[in-house]
Amino acid sequence: MSVRTIKTVIFMGSARNITPPWEVTRLGDRVLNWVKNVLSTPLSGFTGADLRAPVFFMRSDDLPPATKELGEKIRQADCYLIVSPEYNHTIPPALSSIMGHFGGSNYKCKPSGIVTYSPSPFAGMRAAMAIQIMCHELGCLPVSKLCGIPNVSDLFDLDGTPKDQGNRLLNQLPELLTQLEWMAVAMANQREKTGTF
Structure with a gap:
């Protein structure tokens, strides 16, 4: 059986660089660290981009190097x-901005x-519904499985390690990644055979 490398870009929706007064670390960092640990392959990092205007409005020569790289x-x-x-109750402005620039x-x-995640029992699901629509419009069709993490502080240590490895909520991400991998391989095969529309 052949092994295929799947190139994955991870978008982080939170641009906050501060911690809520009741927390020691950002909740998003905990969830992102958990996601990275569940992924089976090493990740290469990206530090940022200078997004002065939507990329499609700028000439290639005018793009900052970090924006070109992204x-x-x-x-x-x-x-x-x-x-x-x-x-x-919706998509964070930073997420829609960075994805919409391209x-x-x-x-x-x-x-x-x-x-999605939240400090409350709602797990960011209202944002997930709006993100699905945004992804449809961008052309990166979302898989049906969603992963919603409620009460992040109760589920993860400061470094993103689950406090209870047996918590059923942790099963969501592997199921989502299985669907995402299947679709990524299937769609890559189709792009190779027929191109895009």
């Missing part, structure tokens, strides 16, 4: 994993997976 990673990816909180042609014919 755009290339998005184009070359086989799938996308979105890890996001819920801000004001046109739909960069995302099309590729799948996406959505992981």
